[in-house]
Amino acid sequence: MKHSSIIESIGNTPLVQIREIGQEISQVKSGRVRIFGKVEFMNPGGSVKDRPALRMIQEAIKSGQLTKDKMILDSTSGNTGVAYAMIGAALGYQSELVMPPNVSLQRKKLIEVCGAKITYSSAFEGSDGAIRLAKKLLAESPEKYFMPDQYNNPMNPQAHYDSTGVEIWRDTDQQVTHFIAGIGTGGTVMGTGRRLKDYNRQVQVIAVEPDDSLHGLEGLKHMATSIVPGIYHEKELDEKISLPTEPAYHMSERLAKEEGLIVGHSSGAAMVAAFQVAQRIKEGVIVALFPDHGSRYFMD
Ligand SMILES: Cc1ncc(COP(=O)(O)O)c(C=O)c1O
Numbered sequence: 001m002k003h004s005s006i007i008e009s010i011g012n013t014p015l016v017q018i019r020e021i022g023q024e025i026s027q028v029k030s031g032r033v034r035i036f037g038k039v040e041f042m043n044p045g046g047s048v049k050d051r052p053a054l055r056m057i058q059e060a061i062k063s064g065q066l067t068k069d070k071m072i073l074d075s076t077s078g079n080t081g082v083a084y085a086m087i088g089a090a091l092g093y094q095s096e097l098v099m100p101p102n103v104s105l106q107r108k109k110l111i112e113v114c115g116a117k118i119t120y121s122s123a124f125e126g127s128d129g130a131i132r133l134a135k136k137l138l139a140e141s142p143e144k145y146f147m148p149d150q151y152n153n154p155m156n157p158q159a160h161y162d163s164t165g166v167e168i169w170r171d172t173d174q175q176v177t178h179f180i181a182g183i184g185t186g187g188t189v190m191g192t193g194r195r196l197k198d199y200n201r202q203v204q205v206i207a208v209e210p211d212d213s214l215h216g217l218e219g220l221k222h223m224a225t226s227i228v229p230g231i232y233h234e235k236e237l238d239e240k241i242s243l244p245t246e247p248a249y250h251m252s253e254r255l256a257k258e259e260g261l262i263v264g265h266s267s268g269a270a271m272v273a274a275f276q277v278a279q280r281i282k283e284g285v286i287v288a289l290f291p292d293h294g295s296r297y298f299m300d
Contacts, residue, residue, distance in 0.1 A: 007090050010050045011163045013042040015171040015287065020258040021251075021271070025278050032283040035274050037261060038168060041293035045086040046079075046110070048164075048291040052187050053083035055159035056148035057091065066146040071096050073138060073145035075121070075130035078107035079219060079292055080150055085114035096145070098134040100126055104218065106296045128227050150185050152230035157191030164188065165195025168287050174199070177284035180241075180273045181291075182208045182220045182266045186232030188289055193236060204238045208266075208273045211242035216249070219266045219291060241273045248272055252294060262294040 003009055018035040022028040028035065040048035060066035072084050072095040081097035088095040095116035099108075101123050111118055119137070121130040131151065138147045150156050168176055179196050181189040186207075193205030210217045213225035222242075223234070234240065245265075252268030255261040267290035274288040 005090050006044050007054055007087055009044050010054050011043070012167060014039050015168065016259075016261065018255075018259055018271070018274075021254055022275055022278055025275075027282060028278050033278045033281060033286065034284075035271075035278055035286045035288065036172065037255075037259075037263070037267070037271070038164070038287055038289045039261065039263075040289065040291050041263065045083040046293050046296065047082065048188055048289065049076075049079040049083040050087070051163055052150060052153075052156040052159040052185075053080055053148070054087050055162075056150065056153050056155045057084070057087055057093070059155045060146055060148065061091075066093065068092065070146045071144060073098070073134060073147045074150060075099065075127065075134040076150070078103045078111075078296070081116070081118075082107055082110045082114075084148075085111045085116035088116065089114045096137075098130045098137065100130055104296055104299075106298065127221065131227060150187065151227075154231060156185055156187035157194065157231050160188050160191025161195045162191075164289075165192040165199075168192065169196060169199050172285050172287065175285045176203055176287050178204045178206060178274075178277050178281070178286040179289075180206045180208060180270050180277065180286065181289040182217070182269055183223065183232065183240075184219045184221055184266075184291075185229045188291070190231060190233065190236065192289070204277075205236070206239045206241060206273060206277065207234075207237050208241050208243060208269050210269075211244050216245040217243075217265050217269055218297070219264070220269065241276065243269050243272055251275075255290075256294055261290065263290045264292040264294055264297055266291050 027033040043050040121133040196203040248269035270288040
């Protein structure tokens with residue numbers, strides 16, 4: 001496949017059937033329920049966030065909000081930062097990313113290697129502290145920055161409406177019955193869910209969140225104790241499943257060991273939810289979205 005830029009390889013990620021995990025459930029064993037993972041680490045920046053980052057940047061260039069004399073500024077728990085840094089480098093824009101210091105080393109290195117700047121927010125204020133600091137930087141020097149603001153930019157869910165949802169519908173041969181994704185900004189679950197419901201109102205859209213404000217599921221938000229993103233509309237969801245950290249970690253290990261899918265902890269969380277849904281339905285096609293690669297979580 002030939003591309004004129006790496007950004008053309010964003011999207012069209014594989015949909016992979018989960019073959020071993022879930023075999024203890026009779027409807028899975030018999031094939032009446034099938035579970036698939038949408039493997040987003042196959043994007044060139046290594047995560048699902050390449051999709052919204054590209055769309056928000058492209059729209060801003062089109063509308064004139066992002067010009068060559070401005071930097072891309074945003075708050076990010078890591079994966080969006082890698083996406084901005086990679087896409088910015090490919091298109092010739094500088095990026096400055098605001099994040100708490102506890103973000104994994106891998107992600108910080110990936111951002112720096114693309115030439116982007118990292119500004120640290122308070123370790124005690126989590127992703128909300130990063131949002132506040134990015135807003136303050138923008139207010140102080142509006143002429144210097146373009147802030148995509150992934151939590152409030154409608155192009156974030158729109159990217160998924162126009163790509164992720166279309167791909168899942170196509171690759172399940174229009175058979176998908178349940179779509180499951182974690183909530184960070186809510187862009188993935190909202191945009192993909194909306195597209196799938198436009199195809200078929202019966203598709204169940206299920207969000208996954210940590211069950212407590214203190215959790216280890218990087219990239220995911222506990223909604224009750226977080227700033228609710230402007231793009232997140234809970235009433236559009238059919239269900240929200242709250243999970244503790246430990247089973248999600250365990251499930252991401254199982255995905256690597258039993259399926260060869262080396263995915264991150266939020267993928268483990270989506271798979272735990274998929275397992276729960278598989279247990280309670282008689283038949284269906286469940287798609288769980290796996291946001292990133294497991295190597296992003298290796299400690300050194
Ligand atoms: C590892 C990980 N999982 C899940 C998500 C959630 O994606 P979204 O922001 O589309 O809700 C993110 C987003 O930041 C993430 O980094």
